[in-house]
Amino acid sequence: ETPERKGMIIASSMEGGGVLDLIQIIKLSYDELLTGGRPAGTLYQAFGARSGGAIPTVALVAPDPEDPRKPRFTATELVPIFTRRAQDFFKPIPMRAPKMFLSQFFNLVEKKLLDPDRKNAQAAARVQELCAELAQKVPPDWKKAVDSLSRVAGSRWLTTRDKKKAVNLCRELAGDHPDLKPHTDAIETILVQRETKGLLSTLFRREVMHAMDIVRNRWAHSFMFNPEVPKNTYHQLLGDLRLSDALRATYVYAYNLTQQTAELFMCRPSDFLSDDPNTPRTVSRGNDLLKDVIMGTTAHPFGYQPYITADSEKVLTDKGQLQPALSFAMDLWYHSPDDIPIKFTFHNTGDYLGSSDRKQDWKNLTADQKQERAKAIQHEYVEDGVLGHIMNQTEMSEQSRYVETVTNLPLRLLLQKRNGGEKDNIFSFTPRLVPRTPDEVGQMPSRDVLDASPENLLNIINAAFRMLREQQEDVLREHAMLIDNLHNLGQMSDEDYEHFAEVNRQEQERVRLSKAFKEAHDHGRMTDAEYEAAMAKANPAHNPYSIENFEKSFAGLVDELQHQVRNKSPFTALNLRNPF
Numbered sequence: 001e002t003p004e005r006k007g008m009i010i011a012s013s014m015e016g017g018g019v020l021d022l023i024q025i026i027k028l029s030y031d032e033l034l035t036g037g038r039p040a041g042t043l044y045q046a047f048g049a050r051s052g053g054a055i056p057t058v059a060l061v062a063p064d065p066e067d068p069r070k071p072r073f074t075a076t077e078l079v080p081i082f083t084r085r086a087q088d089f090f091k092p093i094p095m096r097a098p099k100m101f102l103s104q105f106f107n108l109v110e111k112k113l114l115d116p117d118r119k120n121a122q123a124a125a126r127v128q129e130l131c132a133e134l135a136q137k138v139p140p141d142w143k144k145a146v147d148s149l150s151r152v153a154g155s156r157w158l159t160t161r162d163k164k165k166a167v168n169l170c171r172e173l174a175g176d177h178p179d180l181k182p183h184t185d186a187i188e189t190i191l192v193q194r195e196t197k198g199l200l201s202t203l204f205r206r207e208v209m210h211a212m213d214i215v216r217n218r219w220a221h222s223f224m225f226n227p228e229v230p231k232n233t234y235h236q237l238l239g240d241l242r243l244s245d246a247l248r249a250t251y252v253y254a255y256n257l258t259q260q261t262a263e264l265f266m267c268r269p270s271d272f273l274s275d276d277p278n279t280p281r282t283v284s285r286g287n288d289l290l291k292d293v294i295m296g297t298t299a300h301p302f303g304y305q306p307y308i309t310a311d312s313e314k315v316l317t318d319k320g321q322l323q324p325a326l327s328f329a330m331d332l333w334y335h336s337p338d339d340i341p342i343k344f345t346f347h348n349t350g351d352y353l354g355s356s357d358r359k360q361d362w363k364n365l366t367a368d369q370k371q372e373r374a375k376a377i378q379h380e381y382v383e384d385g386v387l388g389h390i391m392n393q394t395e396m397s398e399q400s401r402y403v404e405t406v407t408n409l410p411l412r413l414l415l416q417k418r419n420g421g422e423k424d425n426i427f428s429f430t431p432r433l434v435p436r437t438p439d440e441v442g443q444m445p446s447r448d449v450l451d452a453s454p455e456n457l458l459n460i461i462n463a464a465f466r467m468l469r470e471q472q473e474d475v476l477r478e479h480a481m482l483i484d485n486l487h488n489l490g491q492m493s494d495e496d497y498e499h500f501a502e503v504n505r506q507e508q509e510r511v512r513l514s515k516a517f518k519e520a521h522d523h524g525r526m527t528d529a530e531y532e533a534a535m536a537k538a539n540p541a542h543n544p545y546s547i548e549n550f551e552k553s554f555a556g557l558v559d560e561l562q563h564q565v566r567n568k569s570p571f572t573a574l575n576l577r578n579p580f
Contacts, residue, residue: 007489008341009272009332010482011249012044013325016051016318017349018300018449019086019460023431024347025056026464027475028075030550034479034507035500041071042491043482044345045272046249048328051318052449053347054252054297055082058290061246061267062238068277071247072238080557081237083457089230090303090452099223100302106212106220123190128154130190134183138173145169153191157206160196167191225303225450227295234291241290243267243283247275251328254297255319257306263314264327265293272336275491286311303450326407333418341419344411345478348430349449350463427478431467454564461558465551472511472547480504503545510546513538 014024028040035043041060049057056078064070073081093099131150138146152158153166170184170191243250246267256263266284288296292309296316299307306317325344332342365373408426415425435441445463446456468475483500486492492500514535521531539546 006340007045007273007485008343009045009336010043010343010345010485011046011048011329011332012057012345012347013328014047014049014053014057014347015349016049016053016297018052018303019090019452019457020349020431020445020449020463021052021056022079022082022086022457022460023349023464023467024053024429025075025078025082026461026554027347027429027468028056028060029079030468030475030547031479031482032074032076033550034476034503034545035483036496037074037076039071039073040075041073041247042275043486044248045485046251046328046332048251048253048324050253050297050324051300052298053349054294057250058246058252058294059237061248061250062241062290063245063247063277065239069247069275079554083461083557083561085230085233086452086457087454088233090225090450092453093223093225096223099220103216103220103223106216110209110212123194124154127187127190130183130187134180134187137180137183138177142173142177145173149173149187153187157202158191158194158196159199159202161199163191163194163196224305227299227304227307230298231291231295234294238290238294242287243290243293244281244287245290246281247277249332251324251331252293252297253324253327254293254299254314254316257315257317258313262319262327263296263316265297266328266331268331268335272332273340273489275489286313288314300450326411329411329414333414338418342415343419343424343481344415344426346426346428346430348428350431350433424477424481427474429467429471429474431463432470433463454561454568458558458561458565461554461561465547468547468550473508476504476508476511507545510538510543 014021017023028043031043032038032040039060041047047057047061056075059073059078060071060075062072064072128150131146131153135143135146135150149166149169152162155162167188170188174181174184243265244267249269249272250265250267252265254263254265255261264284265288266282268282269279270281271279286309289310292307295307296309296314297318299305299317301317306315308315325346329342329344336342362370362373412422412426416422419425433444435444443459443462445451445459446453448456480501483492483497483504487494487497517526517531517534517538520526521528526534539548541549543549
């Protein structure tokens with residue numbers, strides 16, 4: 001009798017990173033290659049994402065209109081779509097960073113220091129309400145005075161002199177008509193609390209605000225990208241599909257400004273292991289359109305205005321520090337049988353800290369060197385300051401890293417307890433964005449995660465293949481887990497499983513041999529000629545599953561980007577882009 005096969009929930013968690021999410025789309029495309037073109041949306045049982053990670057995540061779980069069991073897009077199809085559409089989403093805006101900083105600085109100064117209307121809007125509105133009530137009760141000969149009181153006391157620019165006049169008028173009215181004293185006292189209380197300036201100070205502030213408005217309206221206002229471009233794109237790609245149409249368990253996170261809380265967009269099937277699109281589903285409130293889900297979570301505050309959903313119930317923005325993995329891991333845990341293991345794959349977009357290299361470097365230091373390095377770090381941190389860290393992306397990377405490390409520890413412990421061991425509970429794929437050699441300095445992606453220039457897209461594609469080469473062992477170990485699970489769930493035939501398992505074994509053997517040959521060559525046990533011959537034999541040019549041949553499959557897209565670079569005007573180099 002054939003023993004019952006037992007599957008598990010393997011969840012993909014995709015971090016946001018603007019155009020850097022192209023890296024993980026390419027990684028998922030390689031997973032598809034190793035599995036004979038099987039769509040990445042069918043390799044995992046659950047998907048979680050935020051920000052730019054929601055774009056591929058939602059696209060991969062959206063059903064094909066002709067076959068509802070099949071995803072509408074493969075990761076391989078998404079690579080050129082994402083690359084080309086990103087250039088439309090983030091068209092270069094000359095002097096974008098100065099415009100953004102200047103406009104927001106003006107807004108802050110105006111709101112906090114200059115504009116009394118912003119500071120006293122509620123007080124002025126309340127005064128006008130009270131004056132309207134008062135006008136209904138005063139004798140006819142006082143109506144003109146009350147109108148004057150309303151106009152002066154509710155004025156945007158209330159001077160000290162006008163404030164005194166209004167207070168005296170309130171007292172005079174209360175003296176003549178004691179029954180109106182509650183209303184006049186209320187108006188007087190608000191007037192006393194309102195901050196006022198002298199006439200000259202008021203005139204000066206008005207002129208300064210007028211000058212700022214001229215600069216802002218004529219030059220500094222156009223630093224945001226046009227949200228209609230991605231909105232129309234997502235409508236073309238996803239139509240009117242809703243969360244309930246998602247083929248797998250899906251969790252997407254944004255920040256809701258109306259509720260001041262994280263907003264979860266969720267589709268939870270009653271059976272996480274089933275690939276039947278008719279499986280009953282529980283969805284989050286509103287069963288939002290998939291295009292709204294993406295628009296809401298990708299409303300990056302440095303690039304797009306907050307997004308209002310179609311039902312006007314939610315005003316959404318992107319918060320870079322949100323880490324969805326622990327949250328949706330608990331949902332999977334709570335709503336699945338206790339005997340089903342849960343595994344996670346983190347598809348990260350990297351950071352600008354070089355944390356793994358720093359950890360290794362620190363381990364190799366002596367005690368004296370550590371003391372010297374610690375003082376240097378302290379001095380650099382103080383010297384750069386908060387603004388410097390924001391400008392060079394360090395502050396946001398450190399905040400994300402802080403939240404990530406705080407949440408990942410309990411997640412690891414939870415999965416260890418659930419799965420009865422530590423092995424392969426979490427795979428983490430993170431591209432390296434910090435150069436290790438002088439040659440790599442010009443090959444790293446821009447620190448501006450919204451930079452969709454052809455030069456930066458080429459560097460991002462290079463970063464993707466660099467990550468695949470540096471983490472190839474983990475890629476293959478995860479691939480073995482994915483196909484084992486699909487086979488155990490009855491979603492991959494015995495014949496296909498044996499074929500792809502053999503592909504995996506052969507690729508792992510090539511990786512092992514390549515490492516052994518490199519080590520022998522580095523230690524002088526193998527000549528250059530012997531090393532090249534051994535590597536050529538271990539990695540035949542015709543191998544369709546090699547990373548080298550996989551990279552060549554994107555030659556057309558790379559040529560397209562290189563052609564754009566060659567045809568660009570040299571004056572575009574003067575465009576100052578958003579440093580974030």
